[in-house]
Amino acid sequence: MDNIQHIRADYIRYLNDGGQRVELDLPKSGWNPDTIHLSELGGCSRAIMLRLLGKKGRDKPQQTQDNDELMWWAGYQFHYLTYEALIHAEMMVRYEAPVVPKYDGVTGRFDMIWMDDVSHLTDIKTVRPNCFRYVERTFIAGAEIDIKHHAKSDHVLQLGGYLLHMGSMIDKADVEYIDRGGTNTPLLLPVDQELAKVRAEAAILGLLAQRDNLPEVPDPLPEEVKTHYSRHKVPLLKWVGLRRDWRCNYCQYADTEHCKTNGSEDEVTAAEWISDKRPGDWKFNVSGTRRGIVEGLV
Ligand code: SF4
Numbered sequence: 001m002d003n004i005q006h007i008r009a010d011y012i013r014y015l016n017d018g019g020q021r022v023e024l025d026l027p028k029s030g031w032n033p034d035t036i037h038l039s040e041l042g043g044c045s046r047a048i049m050l051r052l053l054g055k056k057g058r059d060k061p062q063q064t065q066d067n068d069e070l071m072w073w074a075g076y077q078f079h080y081l082t083y084e085a086l087i088h089a090e091m092m093v094r095y096e097a098p099v100v101p102k103y104d105g106v107t108g109r110f111d112m113i114w115m116d117d118v119s120h121l122t123d124i125k126t127v128r129p130n131c132f133r134y135v136e137r138t139f140i141a142g143a144e145i146d147i148k149h150h151a152k153s154d155h156v157l158q159l160g161g162y163l164l165h166m167g168s169m170i171d172k173a174d175v176e177y178i179d180r181g182g183t184n185t186p187l188l189l190p191v192d193q194e195l196a197k198v199r200a201e202a203a204i205l206g207l208l209a210q211r212d213n214l215p216e217v218p219d220p221l222p223e224e225v226k227t228h229y230s231r232h233k234v235p236l237l238k239w240v241g242l243r244r245d246w247r248c249n250y251c252q253y254a255d256t257e258h259c260k261t262n263g264s265e266d267e268v269t270a271a272e273w274i275s276d277k278r279p280g281d282w283k284f285n286v287s288g289t290r291r292g293i294v295e296g297l298v
Pocket residue numbers: 044045046047219220221245247248249251252253254255259260261
């Protein structure tokens with residue numbers, strides 16, 4: 001199998017040697033605020049329902065908008081370069097193409113289908129360098145238990161959504177992670193197609209049921225529970241933190257009249273050892289439901 005990374009590198013060398021850049025035929029932005037998008041299957045369903053209701057979120061300061069545009073623009077360039085390289089290598093089948101609708105009001109546009117010895121549906125994600133920590137390893141109880149690389153669950157859902165609309169024409173589904181900072185080598189990670197389709201279909205049906213229930217909207221996301229372990233030979237749970245779901249940090253509705261988020265952006269210590277000399281004796285710094293959640297863990 002040809003490596004997508006090598007194909008891109010060959011194309012860059014070809015351009016550097018004076019080669020002609022491939023011209024892409026790109027569609028206009030396909031974003032429709034009135035539909036459920038396959039790219040947001042792993043997102044917050046309350047935010048999606050608020051958008052479908054036409055609720056207006058917080059205005060972003062101009063500087064933030066400019067920063068976002070810059071980030072998106074940089075991300076697009078990695079996509080375009082990859083499309084061009086695959087076209088140049090005569091391996092591209094389709095890119096930036098809408099899926100054929102299967103559920104009323106659900107839309108999506110996949111990145112690309114390309115061929116080497118088999119067909120691939122690949123979604124490209126440009127990410128910050130430290131995101132590679134999350135796609136690379138699984139930790140349990142502070143110990144690394146699995147060093148196999150795996151795609152993030154919301155990206156798997158997105159790919160599953162595209163696959164649901166494609167029948168059985170794809171041999172391999174992958175997510176490619178490209179480091180915007182240039183520190184890590186891109187990772188092409190396989191996705192289990194059957195599992196991804198089942199999970200995506202459940203997510204789509206859940207969102208459609210919520211849409212049918214409008215104007216009622218789902219509850220805000222619960223706080224994330226973070227567990228922290230001691231450095232003993234056999235690591236022990238040492239403290240438990242709570243903080244608001246990371247998706248709220250990027251949400252236009254966070255702490256507006258439409259959504260009071262659970263928890264704060266900064267992690268709070270909800271339960272901790274009374275002292276290092278008395279491991280397992282706990283002090284709780286939160287009360288009510290929040291205390292109930294952490295008490296169940298310690
Ligand atoms: S602020 Fe958080 S819980 Fe509320 S809609 Fe946005 S992501 Fe969902």
